[in-house]
Amino acid sequence: MSGNWTEQHIPDQRGRVAIVTGANTGLGFETARMLAARGAAVVLAVRDVDKGKQAAARITGDVTVQALDLTSLDSIRSAAADLRAAHPRIDLLINNAGVMYTPRQTTADGFELQFGTNHLGHFALTGLLLDRLLPVPGSRVVTVSSTGHRIRAAIHFDDLQWERSYSRIGAYGQAKLANLMFTYELQRRLAPHGTTIAVAAHPGVSNTELARHTPAALRLPITWLAPLLTQKPEMGALPTLRAATDPAVTGGQYYGPGNRWGTRGYPKPVTSSPDSHDQDVQRRLWTVSEELTGVTFPAVAPQQTNS
Template identity: 55%
Template sequence: MDWSTADVPDQSGRTALVTGGSGGIGLETARTLAARGAHVVLACRNVERGLAAAARIGGRTEVVRLDLASLDSVRQAAAEIRGRHQRLDLLVNNAGVMFPPFRRTEDGFEAHFGVNHLGHFALTGLLLDLMRHVPGSRVVTVTSLAHRAGTAGFDDGQARSTSGRRSVTAYGRSKLANLMFARELQHRLAGAGAATVSLAAHPGLSATGLWHGDAPALLRPVAGAALRWLAQPPEQAALPSLRAATDYLVPGGAYLGPHALFESRGKPMPARSSRVSLDVSAQVRLWELSQDLTGVRYRLTPADTPACTPEPAARPPQATGR
């Protein structure tokens, strides 16, 4: 299917939160949603950059400070959003780091795992009450082709490891966690009868600011060649996220990415994932570890959901991803 931004339906009356929306793929995602009429909330670590992005986007766009490397900041951002809005229709977990200079998060976690996964896990859990009864609401978590380099041996030691800097394995592990989180969230949402669905998307290969990090030496020449010959611009790389967020023919539990050149570029279509990402027991272990590390526990039981939740017209059956 030849899907583009022209296929994004009217988003008037919807509120969308995009993390990392001040640049790159997040900015392009937010720009398209705003152009279709959504009220867009940019959740950004740098508020000045966020305000500049909001001015470029126009429409009904606002900014909330969010530093995913700090669980205190995540809680403050969630409280601010809850104070401003009574409902959320879309949450796009887009922000991330790749090969940052070595640092731990404020809470002592390895930066890739702490920012890319744990920060988004906590944010989603703290905001889910604004979504779970909203017909057509969606959580889209952005992962990466690099999830294939990750292993599912998630434990407290790896979460606090000092070996994450410039590590392909550490980055891959965090993106594997993103994908497994999206699938386990869908399983729990479906089990609770929630109106919200969870999906995952990857952008393929795109020349965004993530590549400005201190990449491992062995990757630098490869990365340079790949960016020159394979990378697509951010507006194209945003299409899988946008389709996951707005195309109701794509059911919960789906995983989208570009269709061409080993999924590095092209139109957004169902993507392939690693075998380990489908491991149900590993998904559950990651979920339980994430709850313990963040202190955020999701309240998703059938008793929390109204007996009758309206669905959007012509909504296809949900896929659980299991």
Template identity: 50%
Template sequence: MSRNRGEWTTAEMPEMDDRVVVVTGANSGLGYEATRAFARKGAHVVMACRSEERGEEAKRRIRTEDDGRVRGSLEVAELDLADLDSVRAFADEFRAAHDDLHVLCNNAGVMAIPRSETADGFEMQFGVNHLGHFALTGHLLDVLLNTDGRTRVVTQSSGVHERGDIDFADLHHEESYDEWAAYAQSKLANVLFAYELQRRLDGADAEVASVACHPGYAATNLQRRGPEMSDSTVRLWAMKAANALLAQSAEDGALPMLYAASAHDIEGGEYVGPGGLLNMRGPPEIQRSSEISYDRNRADRLWRVSEEATGVTYDLERSATAD
């Protein structure tokens, strides 16, 4: 399944005046570029960042670089997805300050890093990439449901999800750890979550669309962190060379997320990625994800495991008829 939208760029984005958008990991990479685009279209963007200092620096940079083009407003808020208390605090503060939430972009993530654990004892990649966003979405669901009009949850995955599976017997890789297998598992979890959320939203007749996306191969700081944390000079130079030869820009890599967040033909339950060479670059299109990502039993089990791990439950009934 593939529906190409031609050379879709931010020029085709609808205006977003009076819209409130949350972007996790907004201070760099894809999150930074998405924040810029939303703000140019008039949205109020809450930049959810682990470091408020880096968030404020990114906010100043956008204001400086985009002088005269930013019609919206920017707000920086602290969010550490590796700490469920921080996730809860962010959601509480957001609800206290805002009545509406039109788009939640679950974008932040870590990739192929040495094994470590979150504040709550989860393997870091699974904990940040999936469980942190699962908890965040659950905490903000009431705002999404009570906002007038069709709202959206956009969850950033990766083409690497196609190599992933969910190891329920060793979910946090305590018995054995491979950094890429752990990353692939977390990115598959993102797609399973996005689809299962849509099924449950459909079952509740909710006016919220859940969409998964991936950036293809985009040059961001994400690729550097694993080699830097492993102190691997060889891997670091290999990543830099690959970025220079193969990667598209972070600005182009953000287009699938922006399309998923704003395009009029998005209904929910889609998977959006670049439609060019090997789905690594090019304009965004609606694609088909891996076969395993459509496994409803696996998705339901992951959902129940995620509720138990985070203590966050969603007041939504699962549809028995949703595709």
């Protein structure tokens, strides 16, 4: 399409159910707000229910709140059971929630916090809800990655949980690379079904509380450059919204801001790192993720085609 893709390009979402993780603030809130404004029934899947209710009160439309703590597999299973009971069909699952540059911590299940929350939590949630999306024409799984998937990023199968040494930047890069690899592998597995697609997006550099754990050495330069690099959350949410709603989107695409550095601007298809397209690593990560979470995707078989 020609011109800049904006909120006004979001098609009518009436009759559609959208689940947005981490939707009580920042990018997730803006994503939920704009979907609800177009008529979607939106579920704010959040760790803090009180904050979720406060966010819901600020959104006009059909909005409900679901407790979901992505750092706990028990919470993920409980949330999935609630969502399955409430919604026989799901049109959009938007895996938006995340943590960034945190000091080394572990989830309730012993996973390194960034990998456990950003990747494994969403992997498990998607697997538990996928059969609610598969029968729905036009349904999508949208997973939010980051330009950070290029920075000191690799899947460290020999130390996935960073137990030997810890780099908060490296751990974030691994988690965001995993988000992309999950999307690409999921799309290959979904392709034969012809209904649901998997798409990825990144917000560029958005001014949200996600960056509160940025290392001190980076904080001052970022503050100086912020007017040139960052954008408001409502702009940062547009790549996710385009990935979720633009009829021209195809499975396996990646959307981000359109300026030269990928930091700000209107959303367009963008490229990810060569490492993110390594199918052997994608398949190995999928297998390991199933083993760690105990969640399998029985409805989608692995595909051996080349990307």
